[in-house]
Ligand SMILES: C=C(O[C@H]1C=CC=C(C(=O)O)[C@@H]1O)C(=O)O
């Protein structure tokens with residue numbers, strides 16, 4: 001017998017409008033999350049999302065938008081999202097933990113950046129509850145319909161959504177399980193390459209003059225393809241090629257933002273909070289021995305230890321303000337992923353009564369692994385010397401539920417896909433003794449995962 005949970009609650013949305021929040025969850029036999037995402041291609045393209053944690057113990061796919069929380073506020077955006085989410089979820093009578101709407105989305109890197117380009121029209125906070133929500137947790141798969149309406153004939157519409165759900169599951173189990181070809185690239189551009197190299201020299205001199213201690217400077221690649229690339233096509237390659245990272249995809253109209261990040265911003269699980277300091281990098285070696293040697297070099301390299309130290313200091317401070325019993329190991333370990341090794345220090349603590357995951361996101365973002373030290377000076381330097389808009393690159397992306405649990409990654413090793421064009425982003429932490437050429441080479445290594453997924457040449 002198929003397990004099924006159902007709930008309908010009258011709620012108030014916005015000011016005074018009475019609506020009904022219908023929810024139904026069924027347990028399904030385990031299916032490919034990617035195939036479920038692909039099954040939404042004709043009906044829900046532009047309104048889908050994909051998420052997997054690093055351990056692959058939690059997968060979330062959303063098709064369609066049952067509820068959207070977005071705003072263009074600057075500093076207030078975190079509080080606004082939190083307030084609206086709390087208002088919505090506090091009204092739902094939770095009959096069972098299987099009836100849990102999940103909010104998925106992200107906050108842009110810097111609401112004060114005014115360069116538009118590929119990020120035109122993208123809200124500074126963009127979160128949605130999916131109409132069809134797939135959750136795979138502890139080897140069990142659940143599909144939830146979320147439907148909020150004030151329609152008279154809502155029962156008929158809900159019945160139609162049930163049919164649609166069954167078709168989506170069927171398609172995911174049977175039709176959409178396929179392999180995708182790599183796209184054909186027709187041009188590879190490094191916009192503002194010289195400006196980027198100059199900016200590293202400029203920023204190191206600003207640091208020497210004590211204007212800041214550390215600033216993360218990024219750049220982009222602009223790629224053109226022969227044909228339009230679909231979201232399932234690119235995600236399938238990323239998912240298969242970068243299994244050791246957070247995997248994410250978020251559609252907004254014509255744009256798909258996707259990536260494979262090694263870096264957790266924050267996770268909250270039952271009142272316990274976790275973050276990770278990931279900063280300081282070196283390439284992988286061609287042999288196990290060479291790789292180990294590079295790892296040892298990284299662990300004792302003063303420039304990289306410097307980059308790392310600022311991050312540990314800031315995340316630890318933020319945790320001490322929001323948590324008790326904060327635990328931080330003494331020195332960094334190595335975090336090895338396919339193309340690169342990083343210095344890595346995990347931080348954890350017991351969340352204070354009044355602290356929440358979104359409050360932690362607000363205080364942590366941007367950590368010095370993405371912004372710099374001091375934060376405001378670094379942000380001003382980034383606005384002045386980076387001729388692009390990061391959009392969601394290096395920004396918090398993730399999910400939360402009504403109980404306060406959730407997880408956000410830092411959206412690095414990422415790209416924006418707009419039909420037949422892709423924009424890849426990568427940066428690095430600039431400190432006093434950074435050198436332009438080696439920072440440039442570090443970004444080439446960091447571009448690799450997204451470039452490989454797109455079938456690109458690894459220009460080196
Ligand atoms: C900003 C990026 O990486 C950050 C995370 C890990 C290591 C970093 C570094 O060594 O510079 C960066 O701080 C990026 O990948 O675009």
Ligand SMILES: [Mg+2]
Pocket residue numbers: 279280281307428429442
């Ligand atoms: Mg670096």
